[in-house]
Amino acid sequence: MTDVVESLVIQGQGIGHGCAVAPVFRFTANNSAPRNSDAPPHDENPQTAIARTMDAIECVASDLNQHAHSSDGDLRNILLATVAIARDPALADDISQRITDGQSPTSAVEMSIEHFATMFSAAGGPLSQRVTDLYSVRDRVVSLLDGRAINRASELTIPSVICAEDLSPADTAALNVKLVRAIVTEQGGTTGHTAIIAAQRGIPCVVRAPGSASLADGTLVAVDAYTGSVIVHPTDEQVSALLSKAHNRHVATKSTAPGATQDGHAVALLANIGTSQDATDLSESAAQGVGLFRTEVLFFDSSHAPSRHEQLPHYRFVAEQLGERKVVIRTLDAGADKPLSFAHHDIEENPALGVRGYRLVRTMPELLEEQLAALGTLVQQLPTNQRDRIWVMAPMISTSAEATHFARLARAHGIERVGVMIEVPAAALRAHEIMRDIDFVSIGSNDLAQYTMAADRMHTGLSDLLDAWQPAVLDLIAATCEAGKRQAKPVGVCGESAADPLMALVLTGLGVSSLSMSPDALPLVRWILSRHTIAQCQDLAAAARNCADAESARNAVWSQLDQETRSFLM
Numbered sequence: 001m002t003d004v005v006e007s008l009v010i011q012g013q014g015i016g017h018g019c020a021v022a023p024v025f026r027f028t029a030n031n032s033a034p035r036n037s038d039a040p041p042h043d044e045n046p047q048t049a050i051a052r053t054m055d056a057i058e059c060v061a062s063d064l065n066q067h068a069h070s071s072d073g074d075l076r077n078i079l080l081a082t083v084a085i086a087r088d089p090a091l092a093d094d095i096s097q098r099i100t101d102g103q104s105p106t107s108a109v110e111m112s113i114e115h116f117a118t119m120f121s122a123a124g125g126p127l128s129q130r131v132t133d134l135y136s137v138r139d140r141v142v143s144l145l146d147g148r149a150i151n152r153a154s155e156l157t158i159p160s161v162i163c164a165e166d167l168s169p170a171d172t173a174a175l176n177v178k179l180v181r182a183i184v185t186e187q188g189g190t191t192g193h194t195a196i197i198a199a200q201r202g203i204p205c206v207v208r209a210p211g212s213a214s215l216a217d218g219t220l221v222a223v224d225a226y227t228g229s230v231i232v233h234p235t236d237e238q239v240s241a242l243l244s245k246a247h248n249r250h251v252a253t254k255s256t257a258p259g260a261t262q263d264g265h266a267v268a269l270l271a272n273i274g275t276s277q278d279a280t281d282l283s284e285s286a287a288q289g290v291g292l293f294r295t296e297v298l299f300f301d302s303s304h305a306p307s308r309h310e311q312l313p314h315y316r317f318v319a320e321q322l323g324e325r326k327v328v329i330r331t332l333d334a335g336a337d338k339p340l341s342f343a344h345h346d347i348e349e350n351p352a353l354g355v356r357g358y359r360l361v362r363t364m365p366e367l368l369e370e371q372l373a374a375l376g377t378l379v380q381q382l383p384t385n386q387r388d389r390i391w392v393m394a395p396m397i398s399t400s401a402e403a404t405h406f407a408r409l410a411r412a413h414g415i416e417r418v419g420v421m422i423e424v425p426a427a428a429l430r431a432h433e434i435m436r437d438i439d440f441v442s443i444g445s446n447d448l449a450q451y452t453m454a455a456d457r458m459h460t461g462l463s464d465l466l467d468a469w470q471p472a473v474l475d476l477i478a479a480t481c482e483a484g485k486r487q488a489k490p491v492g493v494c495g496e497s498a499a500d501p502l503m504a505l506v507l508t509g510l511g512v513s514s515l516s517m518s519p520d521a522l523p524l525v526r527w528i529l530s531r532h533t534i535a536q537c538q539d540l541a542a543a544a545r546n547c548a549d550a551e552s553a554r555n556a557v558w559s560q561l562d563q564e565t566r567s568f569l570m
């Protein structure tokens with residue numbers, strides 16, 4: 001009798017729109033938990049033991065550094081931050097002290113990292129996000145001290161679905177991306193490192209998929225990142241249904257037409273970028289321009305404030321790559337989840353509510369001045385008929401006085417199109433005043449949801465609150481669009497919500513005139529818009545706003561879609 005293996009569906013949260021069918025490659029770090037701290041005393045001379053441990057730490061740091069320099073975008077920046085953690089003198093001192101006090105090198109590394117991990121977790125906010133990096137440094141150093149390979153990455157030899165508890169950026173960097181068909185993790189969140197890196201590389205990804213880390217090597221799985229489902233032991237029918245859905249999505253989303261509803265209401269479809277490489281990738285893309293250039297990403301690993309002369313070539317390069325298309329450049333959004341060492345402040349209790357984004361003008365006005373000088377030069381060096389394709393906006397604006405001040409500074413440098421981001425509820429409520437002296441606004445729905453719902457955007461346990469579908473967030477977007485309509489000033493959205501096809505319909509119905517997202521998400525948003533009229537979008541927006549919570553708002557929109565659209569997205 002042959003064994004019949006039942007298929008089973010694991011439901012997680014998907015990132016991206018891709019599908020994959022491949023065997024599992026179970027990715028485990030060699031040391032996932034600290035061992036007993038009462039390790040027997042060792043007979044190695046403490047000085048020799050310290051030297052051996054420091055060598056292992058440096059070896060790990062320089063390996064990560066090499067990976068960082070052969071990576072780009074967010075992965076590069078995250079890896080550089082991990083290198084900085086490994087080379088932190090406070091960590092070296094703590095480990096050395098523990099060895100001097102009689103602990104073995106392995107135990108000293110484990111206990112010391114645990115000590116820092118507890119501190120980081122207690123600090124909350126961005127520091128708590130670094131705990132995975134600390135553990136990945138620990139695992140690598142301990143493996144080296146024990147004379148073992150750093151991890152299993154080199155054993156990945158056939159196209160596979162990587163299943164793991166969680167993947168640190170260092171783990172991701174070590175993987176041969178050409179062989180990674182999809183990534184599935186038990187932990188992590190849709191805004192975590194794994195998700196960001198997978199989205200950037202176009203790898204289908206499902207996070208928070210319970211039980212996925214225990215799947216055995218070689219188990220066949222079918223992953224649908226759009227629905228967040230992982231079918232374990234799929235039947236032949238399930239595999240062919242998934243592959244044909246993937247094929248249909250691919251065919252239907254091949255259009256490169258400018259974004260518009262079925263009845264021709266234009267909605268510009270733009271891309272979010274952070275590096276020069278991202279801009280190069282757009283040179284052939286159907287994106288109608290850049291809707292958010294996160295300039296702080298350029299300077300994550302810079303130890304000094306970049307001068308106007310250092311900045312200008314970056315901006316010029318991006319403007320050139322985009323040809324005649326529009327580029328919305330955001331001034332440095334430093335602080336909270338995007339720390340820059342040269343824009344560092346004394347420890348703040350609540351960095352997300354502290355001196356971040358535009359507020360840095362209070363303490364370091366020269367930063368904004370240098371950047372506006374560089375951007376003004378860029379504008380002035382363009383042919384006259386192209387100058388208004390460079391739009392410049394400030395992040396984290398809270399009052400109309402801030403918006404007016406920013407507009408005055410930017411215009412003094414010859415920048416023609418000046419705008420601000422609406423990310424703070426106060427700015428949305430007073431959008432009519434905020435818009436008085438500026439030309440456009442762009443809604444940062446990530447931060448707008450965070451501040452409206454008082455839910456830390458880095459906190460994976462609060463994702464139900466931290467949701468742009470929350471009717472309170474939709475109300476603030478509606479208020480902003482209303483003000484934009486009255487003053488005939490464009491209102492865009494550049495937070496993650498713009499990449500959600502259902503939400504794109506709602507935003508369009510609310511009056512948003514451009515949607516900016518990761519380039520990967522553009523085809524599906526273009527497709528769904530082209531299947532709905534503006535009146536339908538308005539009805540969907542009204543239905544969503546009528547609901548009491550995020551889930552019912554999403555369901556209300558879903559239930560009004562036609563069967564063909566639904567089966568395409570399911």
Ligand code: PEP
Pocket residue numbers: 292294333423443444445446447448494495496
């Ligand atoms: C946002 O807050 O929605 C946004 C686009 O800005 P960032 O994600 O860079 O804070």
Ligand code: MG
Pocket residue numbers: 395423444446447
């Ligand atoms: Mg923001």
